[in-house]
Amino acid sequence: MTYCVGMMLKQGLVFMSDTRTNAGLDNISTFRKMAIWEAPGERSITLMSAGNLATTQAVVSLLDERSKSQEERAPSLLAVPSMFQAARMVAEVLREVIEQHADTGQRADSTFNATLILGGQIKGGPHRLFLIYPEGNFIEAAEDTPFFQIGETKYGRPILVRAYEPDMSFEAAMKLLLVSFDSTLKANLTVGAPFDFHCYDADSLKTGRTGRVASDDAYFQKVSEGWGEALRDALDMLPEFTLGPTP
Amino acid sequence: MTYCVGMMLKQGLVFMSDTRTNAGLDNISTFRKMAIWEAPGERSITLMSAGNLATTQAVVSLLDERSKSQEERAPSLLAVPSMFQAARMVAEVLREVIEQHADTGQRADSTFNATLILGGQIKGGPHRLFLIYPEGNFIEAAEDTPFFQIGETKYGRPILVRAYEPDMSFEAAMKLLLVSFDSTLKANLTVGAPFDFHCYDADSLKTGRTGRVASDDAYFQKVSEGWGEALRDALDMLPEFTLGPTP
Numbered sequence: 306m307t308y309c310v311g312m313m314l315k316q317g318l319v320f321m322s323d324t325r326t327n328a329g330l331d332n333i334s335t336f337r338k339m340a341i342w343e344a345p346g347e348r349s350i351t352l353m354s355a356g357n358l359a360t361t362q363a364v365v366s367l368l369d370e371r372s373k374s375q376e377e378r379a380p381s382l383l384a385v386p387s388m389f390q391a392a393r394m395v396a397e398v399l400r401e402v403i404e405q406h407a408d409t410g411q412r413a414d415s416t417f418n419a420t421l422i423l424g425g426q427i428k429g430g431p432h433r434l435f436l437i438y439p440e441g442n443f444i445e446a447a448e449d450t451p452f453f454q455i456g457e458t459k460y461g462r463p464i465l466v467r468a469y470e471p472d473m474s475f476e477a478a479m480k481l482l483l484v485s486f487d488s489t490l491k492a493n494l495t496v497g498a499p500f501d502f503h504c505y506d507a508d509s510l511k512t513g514r515t516g517r518v519a520s521d522d523a524y525f526q527k528v529s530e531g532w533g534e535a536l537r538d539a540l541d542m543l544p545e546f547t548l549g550p551t552p
Numbered sequence: 553m554t555y556c557v558g559m560m561l562k563q564g565l566v567f568m569s570d571t572r573t574n575a576g577l578d579n580i581s582t583f584r585k586m587a588i589w590e591a592p593g594e595r596s597i598t599l600m601s602a603g604n605l606a607t608t609q610a611v612v613s614l615l616d617e618r619s620k621s622q623e624e625r626a627p628s629l630l631a632v633p634s635m636f637q638a639a640r641m642v643a644e645v646l647r648e649v650i651e652q653h654a655d656t657g658q659r660a661d662s663t664f665n666a667t668l669i670l671g672g673q674i675k676g677g678p679h680r681l682f683l684i685y686p687e688g689n690f691i692e693a694a695e696d697t698p699f700f701q702i703g704e705t706k707y708g709r710p711i712l713v714r715a716y717e718p719d720m721s722f723e724a725a726m727k728l729l730l731v732s733f734d735s736t737l738k739a740n741l742t743v744g745a746p747f748d749f750h751c752y753d754a755d756s757l758k759t760g761r762t763g764r765v766a767s768d769d770a771y772f773q774k775v776s777e778g779w780g781e782a783l784r785d786a787l788d789m790l791p792e793f794t795l796g797p798t799p
Contacts, residue, residue, distance in 0.1 A: 459706030463735035467780045468787050479793040488710035504795060514795050528790055533714045535789050539782035540715050543775055546726040548751060548761050 306495035307338060307355035307456030310465070310482055311422040313434045313446045315472045317507040318424045321482045322353045323456075323490075325497030339501045340365045342372055342382045345511040348427040350382050350391055351503050355456035356419025356439070363402045364419070368395065388433040392423050392443050400441030420455045425505065432507045460492045461485035475504040475514075480528065483518065487529045498525070553742035554585060554602035554703030557729055558669040560681045560693045562718050564754040565671045566725045568733065569600045570703075572744030586748045587612045589619055589629045592758040595674040597629050597638055598750050602703035603666030603686070610649045611666070615642065635680040639670050639690050647688030667702045672752065679754045707739045708732035722751040722761075727775065730765065734776045745772070 309322040322338040336358060343349040352368070354361035372381040385391045399421060406417040423443075424434040434446035436453040446453060451471055454462065464485050473481070479502065489496045498520035505513040518525050556569040569585040583605060590596040599615070601608035619628040632638045646668060653664040670690075671681040681693035683700040693700060698718055701709065711732050720728070726749065736743045745767035752760040765772050 459739070460710055462739050463707050463710070464783060464787075466738055467783045475795055476793045477787075479795065480790055481787060483793070484787065484790070491713055492706070492709050506798065509798075514798060516796070524791070524793060531790050532786070535786035536711060536714045536783075538789070539779070539786040540711075540724075540728060540731065542782050542785070543727055543731070543778050544771070546723045546730070546771060548722055548726065549763070551753065551756075551761060 308496045309353040312452040318505040319478045320503045343512045350425035353422045357417045360419040392435040396437045396441045461489040555743040556600040559699040565752040567750045568729045570743045590759045597672035600669045604664045607666040639682040643684045643688045708736040
């Protein structure tokens with residue numbers, strides 16, 4: 306499994322992805338699940354993926370090749386005129402890769418499906434965020450649904466639902482995301498550190514601050530340890546339940 | 553879906569179950585998922601169920617009939633000598649019901665599976681808690697795994713993992729459970745109030761305090777509203793993440 310979150314803020318976009326992949330419980334590895342394409346001053350586009358690793362790597366490689374060979378007639382992420390067209394293109398590539406694998410006659414236990422989060426900004430348009438389904442269709446984040454999760458989404462969802470604010474700072478969003486990732490990590494073996502992140506500043510039209518948070522990162526450890534205590538304090542702050550007298 | 557939690561405390565056992573059942577999104581109803589058998593001064597046994605409603609109702613009805621007809625040769629929950637034997641009996645009934653339904657040749661979209669939490673105490677033994685699988689085998693709660701969840705377990709798990717303490721009071725446990733249920737409710741349509749509960753006092757050998765928390769219960773509303781705020785405060789208490797300078 307996987308856990309990735311893309312978050313739409315007034316200040317820009319925040320992306321975070323874990324790096325664990327597994328084929329069975331006894332075959333785990335670390336792979337980067339975040340890819341960034343940019344043309345500074347003109348566009349920055351970030352893609353995160355959950356699902357079959359062969360599928361998602363093929364999608365990223367195809368998108369990458371297209372963006373490098375200028376002569377090719379296929380549109381590239383560095384040439385599409387809008388984020389909507391970028392989402393259409395990525396969705397089309399995803400659908401094709403899945404179809405190809407599914408048609409080979411070979412049957413795998415797991416399917417070849419994958420789900421993607423795509424976000425960024427192209428000159429002339431606003432910063433936008435999309436969730437792309439394996440069927441090749443997609444939805445866009447809006448005021449009511451300002452963030453997308455893919456992969457092992459349930460453990461880390463309650464805190465996002467409760468604490469997300471559209472006007473929070475990148476620093477606050479990173480803290481919130483690390484808490485959400487830590488909650489997932491604590492409950493599920495298929496999600497693992499390090500976590501890659503990218504904070505894209507709206508209207509900067511270039512890659513923003515990126516980095517990787519390791520499991521032994523001092524700040525992450527402080528958050529992970531502090532969060533348990535903070536939760537217990539938060540519980541203490543709530544009024545006590547009153548049980549009736551013993552019957 | 554469903555959400556039920558059974559929790560082992562030094563003080564006794566706490567059970568909580570939601571009441572929503574659904575056959576598709578457009579067919580939801582309210583059903584009690586908690587059943588209690590007791591012989592005051594001698595035993596108290598609580599059963600909670602998640603899964604196919606026809607299966608779980610059949611299991612409860614069969615157990616109920618057995619416990620009422622004294623002459624029948626099949627052992628009843630009111631006659632088994634230990635909680636371990638109670639778990640074996642319930643598991644056997646569950647397996648039989650599932651097999652019967654699966655054998656009719658009719659095929660339903662959803663399977664006939666169900667998972668159960670069984671807990672209680674029989675004179676001469678300690679209070680014990682079991683998780684019973686549809687295959688008819690079961691596991692028992694121990695120090696390392698002091699609570700069981702069934703149904704839609706993921707949303708409400710992080711707070712349980714972080715805040716559970718074996719020596720917490722019933723009142724604190726009820727508060728913790730309501731927060732866990734509220735987190736699940738907020739994220740998933742297939743879990744719904746009211747919530748049934750039973751706090752069994754260790755060594756009392758009779759049904760303890762039971763009740764139902766409605767969605768418009770004043771305390772539950774206070775917890776639900778207060779928890780969002782408490783979580784945001786808890787986040788604030790954590791140290792700030794430091795992003796490097798913009799590249």
